[in-house]
Every structure is written in C-alpha cells, then in structure tokens.
Amino acid sequence: MSSSVMTQPSAPPAAAPPARPQKSVVARVLARPEIGALAAAIAIFAFFYAVAPPFRTLPAISTMLYASSTIGIVAVGVALLMIGGEFDLSSGVSVVTAALAAAMVSFQFSLNMWVGVIVSLVVALAIGFVNGYLVVRTGIPSFLVTLSTFFVLQGVNLGVTKLVTGTVATPNVSGLDGFHSAHAIFASDIDLGFMTVKITVLWWLVFVCVATWLLLRTRTGNWITAAGGNQASARAVGVPVPKVKIGLFMGVAFLAWFLGMHLLFNFSSVQSGLGVGNEFIYIIAAVVGGALLTGGYGSAVGSALGAVIFGMTTQGIVFAGWDPNWFKTFLGVMLLLAVMVNLYVKNYAARRK
Amino acid sequence: MRNTRRPLQALVAVTVATMALAACSSSGGAKNAGGGNAGGQDFTIAMITHESPGDTFWDKIRAGADQAAKDHGMTLNYSSDPDAGKEATLVQNAVDSKVDGIAVTLAFPDAVGPAAKSAIAGGVPVVAFNSGIGNYQDFGVPMYFGSNEDLAGQTVGRRIAQDGGGKALCVIQEQGQVALETRCAGVAKAFPNTENLNVNGADLPSVQQTIGAKLQQDPSITDVVTLGAPIALGAMQAKADSGSQAKVITFDLNADVAQAIQNGTIAFSVDQQPYVQGYMAVTALWLNLTNGNDIGGGQPVLTGPSIVDAKNIGPIVQYAKNNTR
Numbered sequence: 001m002s003s004s005v006m007t008q009p010s011a012p013p014a015a016a017p018p019a020r021p022q023k024s025v026v027a028r029v030l031a032r033p034e035i036g037a038l039a040a041a042i043a044i045f046a047f048f049y050a051v052a053p054p055f056r057t058l059p060a061i062s063t064m065l066y067a068s069s070t071i072g073i074v075a076v077g078v079a080l081l082m083i084g085g086e087f088d089l090s091s092g093v094s095v096v097t098a099a100l101a102a103a104m105v106s107f108q109f110s111l112n113m114w115v116g117v118i119v120s121l122v123v124a125l126a127i128g129f130v131n132g133y134l135v136v137r138t139g140i141p142s143f144l145v146t147l148s149t150f151f152v153l154q155g156v157n158l159g160v161t162k163l164v165t166g167t168v169a170t171p172n173v174s175g176l177d178g179f180h181s182a183h184a185i186f187a188s189d190i191d192l193g194f195m196t197v198k199i200t201v202l203w204w205l206v207f208v209c210v211a212t213w214l215l216l217r218t219r220t221g222n223w224i225t226a227a228g229g230n231q232a233s234a235r236a237v238g239v240p241v242p243k244v245k246i247g248l249f250m251g252v253a254f255l256a257w258f259l260g261m262h263l264l265f266n267f268s269s270v271q272s273g274l275g276v277g278n279e280f281i282y283i284i285a286a287v288v289g290g291a292l293l294t295g296g297y298g299s300a301v302g303s304a305l306g307a308v309i310f311g312m313t314t315q316g317i318v319f320a321g322w323d324p325n326w327f328k329t330f331l332g333v334m335l336l337l338a339v340m341v342n343l344y345v346k347n348y349a350a351r352r353k
Numbered sequence: 354m355r356n357t358r359r360p361l362q363a364l365v366a367v368t369v370a371t372m373a374l375a376a377c378s379s380s381g382g383a384k385n386a387g388g389g390n391a392g393g394q395d396f397t398i399a400m401i402t403h404e405s406p407g408d409t410f411w412d413k414i415r416a417g418a419d420q421a422a423k424d425h426g427m428t429l430n431y432s433s434d435p436d437a438g439k440e441a442t443l444v445q446n447a448v449d450s451k452v453d454g455i456a457v458t459l460a461f462p463d464a465v466g467p468a469a470k471s472a473i474a475g476g477v478p479v480v481a482f483n484s485g486i487g488n489y490q491d492f493g494v495p496m497y498f499g500s501n502e503d504l505a506g507q508t509v510g511r512r513i514a515q516d517g518g519g520k521a522l523c524v525i526q527e528q529g530q531v532a533l534e535t536r537c538a539g540v541a542k543a544f545p546n547t548e549n550l551n552v553n554g555a556d557l558p559s560v561q562q563t564i565g566a567k568l569q570q571d572p573s574i575t576d577v578v579t580l581g582a583p584i585a586l587g588a589m590q591a592k593a594d595s596g597s598q599a600k601v602i603t604f605d606l607n608a609d610v611a612q613a614i615q616n617g618t619i620a621f622s623v624d625q626q627p628y629v630q631g632y633m634a635v636t637a638l639w640l641n642l643t644n645g646n647d648i649g650g651g652q653p654v655l656t657g658p659s660i661v662d663a664k665n666i667g668p669i670v671q672y673a674k675n676n677t678r
Binding site: 262271 | 569587
C-alpha cells in the first residue's frame with residue numbers, strides 16, 4: 001500500500017517555507033502531500049452517498065466523524081512521528097494504559113477524578129519519553145523499541161489492574177468527584193445547532209490545526225522534517241535530532257492519553273485487554289494520508305484525511321447494509337482504491353511540474 | 354535520489370510485524386494457587402484455555418478454578434493462548450511436566466483435540482470445559498462443563514419473540530469465532546428476523562460507532578443482542594447516541610451490566626456462569642483423582658444458559674462485584 005507514495009519523485013519537503021513565488025497556486029496545492037488523500041476521501045464520500053441512503057443524514061455524518069476522530073486524534077501524532085522518521089507500535093496499548101491509570105489512581109485513593117487524569121498524563125508522557133530516549137540513546141530502530149513497549153504495556157495493563165482491583169477491569173468511576181466535568185471535557189456531545197457531534201471531533205480539529213501550524217510555520221516543524229529526511233545531515237546543520245525525536249514520541253503519548261481519557265469517561269470503566277491492534281490503524285491513517293514510511297515527508301491534514309477515509313469506509317459499509325461477513329473484504333478493497341486514487345492524483349501532480 | 358528499495362523494506366517490515374502481533378500474544382502465564390493439602394496427596398492440575406488476555410469473562414473462569422484448587426488443596430497451573438497451535442503446545446507442555454490432570458477448552462477442536470487425546474492415552478485424566486461441546490467426545494474426553502451456545506441463543510430468540518420484538522441485531526465481536534456465530538445462529542433459529550453485525554471487540558469506541566451506524570441505518574431494529582458484557586455497554590452508548598428505542602440484551606455479566614439490569618437499561622443477560630465452569634472443571638478432576646468419579650453420565654454438564662433479569666438480579670449485583678458471577 002505504502003509503496004504507492006515512493007513513486008512521486010521529487011516533491012518539495014512539506015515544511016519548505018512558503019516563499020516559492022514562481023509556482024502557481026494550483027501547482028502548489030497539487031504538490032501538497034495530502035492532495036491524493038483528499039481526492040480519495042471525496043471519491044469515497046460520493047460513493048457511499050450514492051449507494052447508502054442513511055449515509056446522507058446528518059446523524060450518520062456525525063457518527064462517521066466520531067469514528068474518524070477516535071482514529072485521527074492519535075494518527076496526528078503518529079503522522080508527525082513518521083515524518084520525523086520513527087514508528088510507534090505502542091500507541092494503541094498506551095491509550096488503554098492511560099485510561100487504566102486514571103481510573104485506578106482516582107478510585108483506589110478515593111481522589112477527585114482530575115488527580116487521576118493528571119497522574120495518567122504524567123505516566124503517558126513518561127512512556128513517550130522512555131520510547132524516545134531509548135531510540136535516540138541506543139540507536140535501536142524505533143520499530144523494535146516500541147514493539148517491546150507494546151508487549152511490556154500489554155502485560156503491565158493486565159498485571160497491575162489485576163493486582164490493584166482483583167479483576168481485569170477497572171471499577172466504575174462515574175460516582176467520583178470531578179467525573180462530570182471530566183466527562184464534559186473528554187466525552188460529551190456538542191450541539192452545533194444543525195447537528196450534534198462528539199466533542200472528540202472538535203478536539204481532533206484543534207490537534208490537526210496545531211500540528212499543521214507546528215509543521216509548516218515553526219522552526220520545530222523544519223527540524224521534524226529534516227530529522228526524518230536525513231538524520232546525519234540534519235545533525236550536521238545543527239538540528240537537535242534527539243530532542244526532536246523524544247518530543248515527537250511524547251506527542252504521540254500525549255494524544256494517546258487524550259484518547260484514553262475519552263475511552264474512560266465515555267464508558268466509565270475500562271477493561272485491561274483493549275486497544276491491541278489500533279496502533280496499525282493509526283499508522284495506516286498516516287500513510288494513507290501521504291506520510292512516507294521512510295520519514296521526511298507527510299502532513300498532519302493528511303493523517304486526518306486518512307482517518308476520515310478509514311472511518312467513513314467502516315461506517316459506510318454498515319450504512320450500506322452489506323453482508324457483514326464480507327466487511328473486512330470491502331474494507332480492504334476500499335482502502336486499496338483510496339490509495340490508488342491517491343497515487344494517481346500524486347502522479348498527475350508530479351507530471352504537471 | 355531516494356533509494357526506492359527502502360519504502361518496500363519498510364512495508365515488508367510492517368507486514369511482518371503485523372503478522373507477528375496478530376500471532377503472538379502473551380500467554381497468561383502460570384500461576385500457582387496452592388492451598389492447604391486436604392487429601393494428603395499433592396495433585397497438580399493444569400488448566401489451559403484460549404483466553405485473550407485481559408477479558409473479565411476469563412478472569413471469572415480463573416477465579417472459580419483457583420477457588421476449587423484451594424478448596425481441594427491442589428496446585429493449579431493456569432496457562433492460555435488465543436492461538437490454536439500454541440494452545441495445543443501448552444497442552445503438550447502440561448503432559449511433559451507430568452501434571453496429574455488437565456482441564457482444557459476446545460475452542461479449536463481440530464488443533465487442541467489431538468493433544469488432549471494423546472494426554473488421555475498417556476494416562477492423564479482430561480476434562481473439557483467452556484468450548485467444544487460438539488467435539489469433546491470425538492477425542493475420548495469423558496467430561497464437559499459449559500453452556501450450550503445454540504440453546505442459549507435460542508433462549509434469547511424465544512424471549513425476544515415473547516416480548517413482541519420486531520427485528521433483532523446480533524453483534525459479533527470476533528468475526529468467525531465458532532461459539533459466537535453459534536449463539537447468533539441460535540437467536541436466529543428461534544427468532545428468524547435476526548441480522549448479524551461484526552464489530553471490533555478490541556476497540557470499544559469503534560463498537561459503539563458501528564452499532565450506532567447500524568441503528569441509524571435500520572430504524573426497525575427493536576432488540577440489540579450483544580455477546581459479551583463490555584460490548585453491551587458499547588451498545589447502550591450507541592443506543593443513546595442514535596436515539597433508538599431498541600432493547601439491549603446481552604450474554605454474560607460484569608458489575609456494570611448487573612447494575613444496568615437492576616436499573617432497567619439492559620433487559621436481561623444470558624449467563625453461562627464462567628465461575629462455575631472453572632470451579633467444576635477442577636473439582637471434577639479432583640473427584641476423579643481421589644475417588645474415581647466421572648460426572649455427567651457421558652453427557653455434557655450444562656452451566657447455562659441462566660437468565661438474569663430484573664426479577665432475580667438482587668443478590669447477583671454483589672456477586673458480580675465479587676467477580677464470581
């Protein structure tokens with residue numbers, strides 16, 4: 001799937017400064033990493049709009065956006081990390097670790113919910129820091145470091161939960177002080193007047209905007225792209241590569257924490273075996289959205305489009321009422337088509353230059 | 354400029370790791386739960402299941418097994434692996450370490466059954482529990498403790514029909530898992546207007562989103578049947594999101610589901626009593642080892658379906674909190 005992106009030969013780095021006056025607006029738009037994903041998202045939307053009548057309603061759009069947001073929130077961080085040239089396979093399980101930590105700290109010590117939320121944030125950032133520190137200090141590929149973290153956290157989730165609560169799920173925390181305010185921040189419904197959306201959708205937009213600004217308008221953004229493109233030369237020109245990479249891992253951890261809080265406050269209790277496998281969905285969203293598996297290229301908006309494509313396809317298949325036994329097959333075909341449209345548009349854009 | 358082989362290598366690496374992650378899952382690990390020695394003889398029992406780590410359902414099976422081992426003064430070695438081949442290896446490991454008895458789940462009869470058969474041939478008593486009701490006898494396993502999934506499904510279907518349901522949605526959280534598919538088939542047998550929906554049980558928000566989408570797509574659904582307690586909580590959220598009036602019915606219990614039944618937000622639960630499955634499997638081995646008994650007269654001993662609804666939920670709320678129901 002990802003091999004599609006390598007065929008676009010010499011696109012300018014995503015974080016290049018805007019001063020390139022010779023090019024037309026059209027050419028600059030077409031050179032963006034996310035343009036292919038945008039075309040694919042529009043195509044899939046049009047497709048389901050045509051074949052699935054329930055898909056045309058606002059509540060359906062809301063469900064679809066919610067599905068996209070729970071993928072997209074972590075995918076933003078994963079995309080930045082991949083642009084910075086690293087992988088994180090522990091992100092799916094970290095989400096559950098964060099949720100478990102918050103629930104157990106607050107419940108066991110009968111504390112205000114927000115204490116657990118903060119402690120959990122510290123735990124999550126520590127996991128991100130350890131991932132990043134190990135990668136930059138040992139030089140072991142992040143793939144292996146975070147694969148280890150993935151297994152370690154799976155065991156910790158299970159072992160610690162069992163040790164603390166006596167079962168493998170957390171107690172229900174909905175009775176604790178601060179639950180309602182935390183629920184309002186992380187898991188409430190927002191009435192926009194014409195439709196009701198989950199608050200995660202708005203947070204997702206915020207995170208995508210912040211990440212885009214960071215990537216395209218700040219020095220840090222240039223550092224990220226440089227560190228992922230060619231680490232040695234980036235270091236040679238004075239980019240603090242270790243700091244950038246540790247920061248990126250902590251960014252993913254922060255977003256995983258955020259989704260973990262949504263998980264906790266949406267369902268009030270968390271089972272410790274959840275989350276396994278989601279790390280790949282985040283990576284898929286980033287790659288479908290135009291990030292290179294090899295680093296140095298990609299965009300935050302692209303990861304959002306990748307999440308929309310994935311969320312829209314999974315929900316669209318249900319809305320279309322297709323035979324559920326074939327669900328995964330439909331999903332695979334739709335994703336392949338999405339990536340092919342992506343590739344086609346990119347090649348077209350490259351030829352125009 | 355860019356070496357075009359690198360993305361390909363990365364892709365291969367991702368694929369390999371995906372396969373590795375799908376295949377290996379940490380085994381539950383052995384746990385010794387030895388207690389006082391009641392019989393004067395120190396028996397060691399191996400319990401081997403296809404548990405996916407971190408599921409409250411299996412935790413109850415294990416709690417029951419631990420309690421039985423403690424009550425009868427035996428040592429219990431628990432291990433599990435959701436992969437068929439690895440579960441069979443665990444059975445072989447137990448035989449090699451010369452345990453006195455084996456309790457095993459036969460969710461993958463073709464893979465694990467032959468290992469159980471060779472254990473019996475080697476003189477180790479074996480009981481099957483939880484899964485494999487249709488297959489355990491093929492491998493010469495004398496006893497079985499578990500629920501009849503088909504019967505349980507039919508019980509739900511009949512109840513939906515009695516309560517005047519119009520259309521049922523049966524939510525499968527692990528596509529292609531035989532026991533789950535059998536439950537939904539059972540529901541459809543007794544209540545033909547039943548449709549299946551596959552969701553990703555490892556991701557609760559996605560469960561909620563997918564059920565929500567289905568409820569929006571088909572407003573004629575009157576009953577949502579979930580096959581596990583955590584999935585029922587996702588269904589309740591989905592129902593609230595989509596403004597559907599559908600009833601939520603579930604298999605299995607946990608503390609939250611018990612509370613929801615008491616509050617009336619879940620209509621009823623079909624409990625297969627996992628604690629009893631674990632307890633009985635170990636106890637049956639103890640009786641066999643100390644007294645030569647076999648239980649069930651060659652027939653499966655059913656631990657369910659046991660219906661839990663607003664009428665009998667009272668004391669069960671506390672049992673669910675204690676992790677025994």
